[in-house]
Amino acid sequence: MRSLQLTPSSFAALFATLVSLSLMSSALDAGDLEAKDGKQWYKGNLHTHSHWSDGDDYPEMIGLWYKENGYQFLALTDHNVLANYERWIDVDMSKGGREAYDKLKARFPENWVDERTVDGILEVRLKTFDEFSGLLNEEGSFLMMLGEEVTDIYKTSPIHMNISNLKEMIPPMKGESILDTMQNNVNAAIAQRERTGQPMMIHLNHPNFHYGVTAEDLMRVVGENFFEVYNGHSGVNNNGDDTHADTERLWDIVLTHRVAELKLPLMYGLGTDDSHSYHNMPHPAKRSEPGRAWIMVLADELNSNTLITAIEDGQFYSSSGVTVNRVSSDETGIAVELEPVDGETYTIDFIGTRAGFDASSQPVLNDKGEEENITRTYSDDIGAVLQSSTGTEARYTFHPNDLYVRVQVTSSADHPNPSQAGDKKQAWIQPVYGPAGQAEGVK
Ligand SMILES: [Zn+2]
Ligand SMILES: [Zn+2]
Secondary structure, X not given: OOOOOOOHHHHHHHHHHHHHHHOOOOHHHOEEEEOOOOOEEEEEEOOEOOOOOOOOOOHHHHHHHHHOOOOOEEEEEEEOOOOOOOOEEEOOOOOOHXXXXXXXXXXXXXXXXXXXXXXXXXXXXXXXXXXXXXXXXXXXOEEEEEEEEEEEEEOOEEXXXXXXXXXXXXXXXXOOOHHHHHHHHHHHHHHHHHHHOOOOEEEEOOOOHHHXXXXXHHOOOOOOOEEEEEEOOOOOXXXXXXXXXXXXXXXXXXXXXHHHHHOOOOOEEEEEOOEOOOOOXXXXXXXXXXXXXXXXXXXXXOOHHHHHHHHHOOXXXXXXXXXXXXXXXXXXXXXXXXEOOOOOOEEEEEEEEEOOOOOOEEOOEXXXXXXXXXXXXXXXXXXEEEEEEEOOEEEEEOOOOEEEEEEEEEEEEEOOOOOOOOOEEEEEEEEEEOHHHHHHOOO
16 A cells, blocks of 8 residues: 655645644534524535536526526536636537527527627627626525636546636646646645635546546545545446446545545545536436536525535535435434435435454556556445435444444435436435544544
């Protein structure tokens, strides 16, 4: 097993992380996640594409879709661009073509759409973030956040990281390895946050997209505590394959090593859409449509500051269709209550790793017997199902050796529009330290 190697820049990032962590409550004190005492659940998506890059609709139309479909916040995260300058697009050459244009004109028949004809070509000016957020934001009920998908690559491994609520565009920072590339982008986000005082968060997108990011690299990123456990794009391999671990398995490998070996904070799992396709819904495959997965954040106000603080404190869960009413955790255990839907039954799995686990691992070799950039195989002690319950509520009592425990809920109902065939509706509740992890882990 490789040891943790810190470069000077990652030392700086680690220090920043430790400082910010000292302001956070420890996971065991997280208490109840429940809509009460002025707090409520806010539903949002942190991964969205528009005509500003390779999405097929105009940002204001996308914001309207989310606003009218039960969401309270949305981050627009186009590839290596911020929606903050004058930009005209060729309607017919754009991804959404005439269909998107006709819908835009029908929705805004007067005085909103800026258009012109240049050399016989119809062009529309893309609305800036200030313009479309001004149109869509509504105090207490809807909030647009400016974001960016920093779209980097190391050799053939795509490394995409979303930054939500940033102020200035961050170009792909590049690096000498996959881990170094991730770390350099994280450090750029942390530096901008410290310089500007703007609350912002960075997360790793779709680790299994081209199987670019392994658990061994992801676990070692310092100052970045989020990754996408479910991404709604149909090409990102959430479920892995015969040689590649699925994203839930990645999560458990990362969590186990962060707590037991690396002494890094817990990593939280996000559900996002990565939506690009907004027309002719629903479509069977090869598309990335809105509404597939989201996060539910418990906060006392709808603004980017309180949302990001709550997410950093683990006051949220991710979902692709299961609603959680309450999560309570204390030093004795963790309990969950769901919002049932008629005709559905639920499996509530408490998943974790216990101290004394078998830490051995083996590389995955290719046909020539060479090691590849593939997550290693580990024993079943890692991410074991510690208790499996059925029903709409369940409680798990910690074992003294529990390093961390997370809860995963799976409905009997199929996902209505899955990114991969066979997906069920699920919820992913964030990990907390168990008694042994509380002793071992970063507080
Ligand atoms: Zn991406
Ligand atoms: Zn994306």
